[in-house]
Amino acid sequence: xAKPIAPEIVxxxxxxxxxxxxxxxxxxxxxxxxxxxxxxxxxxxxIGLVHLFLQSLLPLPAAILACSPVLLAxxxxxxxxxxxxxxxxxxxxxIDNNSLLSTGVELIHGRRSADSPFAIYVxxxxxDSIPYWQRRIRRDTRRPTTxxxxxxxxxxxxxxxxxxxPGAVKGPADSAAELDWEPVTEITxxxxxxxxxxxxxxxxxxxxxxxxxxxNEADFSNKAGNTQKAAGEIEEKANVMLMAETKNLTxxxxxxxxxxxxxxxxxxxxxxxxxxxxxxxxxxxxxxxxGDDKEMTAxxxxxxxxxxxxKTTYGDSAVDAFAASLxxxxxxxxDVDISTFSxxxxxxxxxxxxxxxxxxxxxxxxxxxxxx
Amino acid sequence: xxxxxxxxxxxxxxxxFQKDFVRxxxxxxxxxxxxDEIIEKLIIALLAEGHTLLEGLPGLGKTHLVKALAGNxxxxxxxxQCTPDLMPGDITGSEILLKSVDDEHVRIDFRxxxxxxxxxxxxxxxxxxxxxxxxxxxxxQEKQVTCAGTSHPLPQPFWVIATQNPIELEGTFxxxxxxxxxxxxxxxxxxxxxxxxxxxxxxxxDDEPANHAVAILSGGRVMEMIQEAKxxxxxxxxxxxxxxxILATHSERANADKTAQHHIRYGxxxxxxxxxxxxxxxxxxxxxxxxxxxxxxxxxxxxxxxHRIMLNMESELDNIxxxxxxxxxxxxxxxxxxxxxx
Numbered sequence: 001x002a003k004p005i006a007p008e009i010v011x012x013x014x015x016x017x018x019x020x021x022x023x024x025x026x027x028x029x030x031x032x033x034x035x036x037x038x039x040x041x042x043x044x045x046x047i048g049l050v051h052l053f054l055q056s057l058l059p060l061p062a063a064i065l066a067c068s069p070v071l072l073a074x075x076x077x078x079x080x081x082x083x084x085x086x087x088x089x090x091x092x093x094x095i096d097n098n099s100l101l102s103t104g105v106e107l108i109h110g111r112r113s114a115d116s117p118f119a120i121y122v123x124x125x126x127x128d129s130i131p132y133w134q135r136r137i138r139r140d141t142r143r144p145t146t147x148x149x150x151x152x153x154x155x156x157x158x159x160x161x162x163x164x165x166p167g168a169v170k171g172p173a174d175s176a177a178e179l180d181w182e183p184v185t186e187i188t189x190x191x192x193x194x195x196x197x198x199x200x201x202x203x204x205x206x207x208x209x210x211x212x213x214x215x216n217e218a219d220f221s222n223k224a225g226n227t228q229k230a231a232g233e234i235e236e237k238a239n240v241m242l243m244a245e246t247k248n249l250t251x252x253x254x255x256x257x258x259x260x261x262x263x264x265x266x267x268x269x270x271x272x273x274x275x276x277x278x279x280x281x282x283x284x285x286x287x288x289x290x291g292d293d294k295e296m297t298a299x300x301x302x303x304x305x306x307x308x309x310x311k312t313t314y315g316d317s318a319v320d321a322f323a324a325s326l327x328x329x330x331x332x333x334x335d336v337d338i339s340t341f342s343x344x345x346x347x348x349x350x351x352x353x354x355x356x357x358x359x360x361x362x363x364x365x366x367x368x369x370x371x372x
Numbered sequence: 373x374x375x376x377x378x379x380x381x382x383x384x385x386x387x388x389f390q391k392d393f394v395r396x397x398x399x400x401x402x403x404x405x406x407x408d409e410i411i412e413k414l415i416i417a418l419l420a421e422g423h424t425l426l427e428g429l430p431g432l433g434k435t436h437l438v439k440a441l442a443g444n445x446x447x448x449x450x451x452x453q454c455t456p457d458l459m460p461g462d463i464t465g466s467e468i469l470l471k472s473v474d475d476e477h478v479r480i481d482f483r484x485x486x487x488x489x490x491x492x493x494x495x496x497x498x499x500x501x502x503x504x505x506x507x508x509x510x511x512x513q514e515k516q517v518t519c520a521g522t523s524h525p526l527p528q529p530f531w532v533i534a535t536q537n538p539i540e541l542e543g544t545f546x547x548x549x550x551x552x553x554x555x556x557x558x559x560x561x562x563x564x565x566x567x568x569x570x571x572x573x574x575x576x577x578d579d580e581p582a583n584h585a586v587a588i589l590s591g592g593r594v595m596e597m598i599q600e601a602k603x604x605x606x607x608x609x610x611x612x613x614x615x616x617x618i619l620a621t622h623s624e625r626a627n628a629d630k631t632a633q634h635h636i637r638y639g640x641x642x643x644x645x646x647x648x649x650x651x652x653x654x655x656x657x658x659x660x661x662x663x664x665x666x667x668x669x670x671x672x673x674x675x676x677x678x679h680r681i682m683l684n685m686e687s688e689l690d691n692i693x694x695x696x697x698x699x700x701x702x703x704x705x706x707x708x709x710x711x712x713x714x
Contacts, residue, residue: 085609099610099665106607118603118662121382125662 005123010108012127014084016134017105021087029077034149036069041155043069048162062163066156084109095136100126386662389600393419393658395588396444403440403581404433406568410559413675414441414533416658419597420650422556423512423532425497425547425679432561434535436582438493441533443585445594447490448527454500456543460507463487464517465524482519487511490527490591497534498544505551508532512554529595549638549682556647557672558679560695604653605663611649614669617705618645621681621698631700635687640680647676666706673702 044066051057082090088102104126107114114123353361393415400411410426414437417424426434435451442449452463465485471478486492487508497505511517512532517524534555536547552558564572575581589597620629622639632639652668659668678694687697 098661098667102609103605103607103663106609110608116603117378117382119605121379122605122663124379
């Protein structure tokens with residue numbers, strides 16, 4: 001005699017098995033993660049050591065590579081969702097149940113309907129046993145421990161720590177990457193130094209308008225005597241401007257303004273730059289420069305700070321070239337620490353500029369030294 | 373819906389089955405002491421309507437056990453002592469010419485042989501010729517005997533319990549594979565322990581307990597139990613697991629067990645699969661369950677499969693036992709996820 005399965009029995013069994021199925025899924029998730037932990041730790045520490053001692057690696061791709069076993073494990077676990085029957089079998093195995101729960105689940109969700117009296121009896125027996133099983137499962141709270149979990153995590157953390165350290169050797173790609181990232185916060189306040197170049201440019205333009213027929217080569221020897229003096233004047237003027245604006249900023253806010261360092265720091269930076277050359281650019285203004293200097297390859301930006309044109313000076317071509325090299329820097333607001341340029345050894349800036357830029361800086365520094 | 377009476381009734385039937393099983397087991401255990409597992413498997417084969425091959429050295433109580441079993445379930449028992457000159461007609465029966473007293477009427481009548489009994493004890497079956505052994509084939513499978521073109525049905529239920537001696541090989545005829553496959557299970561009786569021997573002396577030194585066996589179950593009740601076992605729930609998971617175990621013994625298959633590939637020439641037959649599931653159902657019911665579990669399959673796998681596999685020549689020469697090979701395969705099968713070879 002065929003009888004349908006009572007809905008309450010189906011509901012009771014399904015309600016019991018669903019959370020267990022989720023728990024089994026999470027457990028598989030944990031197992032897969034635990035199985036990939038050694039690989040994760042080994043790959044991370046290897047990448048970290050390579051980065052630290054052999055070659056500088058880009059942090060993001062290296063981190064992705066190190067995490068690839070974990071990612072694979074997560075993907076695999078996400079795809080491996082247990083069925084109700086699998087969950088029931090796991091419960092049966094755990095509480096030594098003689099396959100009663102899995103039989104009940106298969107009678108409900110199996111390919112053949114459970115209409116025999118014995119099948120209905122098994123289902124009823126399953127539903128009646130569920131409270132007892134719940135108590136058993138609740139009591140049996142053994143959580144399998146992951147062997148060496150903390151040691152693996154420690155090794156992996158060490159690997160990431162190495163990865164975050166600056167590498168021993170830096171390739172061109174890395175320098176480019178650093179130009180994109182690190183110097184961004186250092187080169188900004190050169191607005192004043194840009195104004196210095198602006199001043200140079202204006203005076204040069206004025207000189208050219210005064211003597212439009214003289215060539216650079218011919219003028220150079222005449223202008224050379226005046227160059228050092230003019231440069232000294234410009235530097236002094238720029239520094240005075242820096243100090244003045246820094247004081248204003250400090251009085252106004254005393255805090256960060258538009259993401260810039262605070263006034264006190266600006267002031268300190270300006271003081272530190274007293275003896276240095278003013279260099280830099282304004283990022284957004286870049287009219288083309290119709291200069292006569294052959295080395296000038298990029299336009300010099302104009303600043304909004306009005307400077308009273310002083311006496312005509314003849315800009316050094318090296319200064320122009322250096323300014324041009326700075327024009328090729330990223331447009332982001334930057335803040336150049338001038339102290340690194342004044343060291344002369346090149347170690348400070350060697351890693352922050354491309355070889356061409358480094359060469360320009362070296363030339364400029366050499367010429368300044370020669371002039372002094 | 374599911375009325376409580378119905379479920380209670382099913383529960384009572386299962387409990388009743390279990391009680392009768394245990395009662396029969398206990399009674400037989402008083403006859404054959406120290407062989408509880410053999411007795412359990414023998415009753416399982418009985419309730420699965422299967423034939424049993426008992427193998428053991430002389431004097432271990434094989435014949436004694438069968439006589440006690442027949443006495444306890446109240447069925448007719450015939451005994452055939454096999455010899456090399458035993459003819460098939462001596463077992464199945466033969467046609468004889470009958471004349472009336474006045475010699476006016478003559479007719480040919482079929483005289484039934486000893487096979488026409490509910491339980492047939494074929495003692496030392498390997499001593500008779502293959503021709504006579506083959507006379508049992510039809511009876512065991514079809515449960516009928518054909519003589520001179522006429523089929524004679526055997527009584528229901530019908531069991532053949534054969535015994536054989538494993539060491540005396542001279543003058544014996546090992547059973548052919550087709551014959552072996554018709555036995556549901558093969559039981560190997562080993563020497564009992566010292567304690568069991570002591571108990572045996574106490575109860576059977578001057579008496580034969582099997583001679584005093586009283587029927588504790590009627591033939592009708594045995595038939596009810598046989599029918600009850602057919603209701604036991606067999607899920608697809610259990611069926612697939614059983615199939616997986618059977619196929620694991622086939623060395624030529626790609627997913628065969630490594631042990632099978634090394635040692636087995638021919639694996640178990642589909643009849644072996646049927647035997648596995650039939651006996652597992654009885655085992656489940658005897659444990660008070662209405663469904664078969666994996667443990668039931670494992671419990672009956674060895675006696676069901678040990679005579680259905682044929683070892684290869686190298687393993688035979690190395691004296692590797694089929695039981696050892698099977699035990700490795702069963703262990704490997706249990707360790708597989710979901711008990712499936714993939």
